[in-house]
Amino acid sequence: MATVELRFSPLPEHVRTARLVAAAVARRAGVDESVLDELRLAVGEACSRAVGLHQQVGKGGAVRVALIDQEKRFVIEVGDGAGQVGEPAEPAGGSGDGADPAEDALGLAVITGLVEDLEVGQDDDGGLIRMSWPINPA
Template identity: 65%
Template sequence: MATVELRFSAQPEHVRTARLVAAAVARRAGVEEAVLDEVRLAVGEACSRAVGLHRGAGVTAPVRVMLTEEEKVFSIEVGDGVPGLGAGAAEDGAQRSVPADLDEEEDEMGLAVISGLVDDVEVTSDSYGGVIRMSWPIAPHAEPA
């Protein structure tokens, strides 16, 4: 299992770098070329959302992105450091509120966009912050003749 970890300050200009790194690692892992745009867009949306949550809540901790290649799946986790509200729905099912200056409709729209792009997505939140987990299948490698 190969893992790449990326941490960046909650600045919008770093989201582009996260998208580029995610696409490069996904390509290297064997994610189909036709799916790479979806990876880029989903990571961009998740990272933009995390940046907005950090800035809205005054959190100075970095946004975390974990890119993991396993045998048949490539997964990405985008974590924010906004305790108890970062990823929308809590593990106990209770709704968490977003910072007052972050539009709740905009937050829900971001999650809807991610859900539309990624078949396998999970959103969790706890006392440390929120995590959006996304995964894509890895194309089987052809055996040399």
Template identity: 30%
Template sequence: MKDQPLDSIDLTIPAKPDFVGIVRLLVSGIANRMGFSYDDIEDLKLAVSEACTNAVDHAYSGGDGDIEVNCNLFGDRLEINVIDRGHSFDVNEVEQRTGPIGFEPSMNALRERGLGIYLMKTLMDDVEIKGDNGVIVKLTKHLRKNEVELHVKSPASYPYR
């Protein structure tokens, strides 16, 4: 049996670019409260933005629809589900088309080739994408509370004056 989240937060936004920033703010606030590092929070914001932008751009083909965002807070990780009920796609086909990134005439060409999926997989610890009657993107980032960068001095090493 899977462990249960300590808390769960749900948000539904219209599938429009203007509302993606709200999801970024939500995720940033949750991750900050959980104790994620600045770099991990930035990674989370970028990954969730990519997942939401993919839903905005591809799920509803200019029609009306909603994006559901579900944040599950665990003691050791944050799981974010970005769910749309629009057009599904074959993840394997998109990843095969992506191939190595070369010189393209524009960033739009890169985005169409699956750069968003590549970014999400690079920035997160785990990414699951399911496409059936819509798309569910599950983004997981583990909390690294006990890791300290080697170049950071302990506060105990500074003498009090």
């Protein structure tokens, strides 16, 4: 099982890089070409959501993307690192400058429509989206 891990500052301009790297690693792992566009879009949505959550809670740190080549599945984990459930949903002072909850729900809906094997949960650092696709036998 090989893993490629990316960590990037929660800035929108880094989302494109994460999408491109995810597609390249998925192709190398043997994910079918016909699903690479959906994979790219799902990674972009998950990373955009993570960036938005960072902006919403006003917390520093990095977005983590793990690209895991398993025997029969290609797994992508996107960790937002924005903190645990129950932490403030808005920056102190309630300025409302962070991510829109409706946009967050829309992003999750898009991901759900693109990925058959999807888990949305938490890890020690915050939210975690885990997606996987089958690998074609060589």
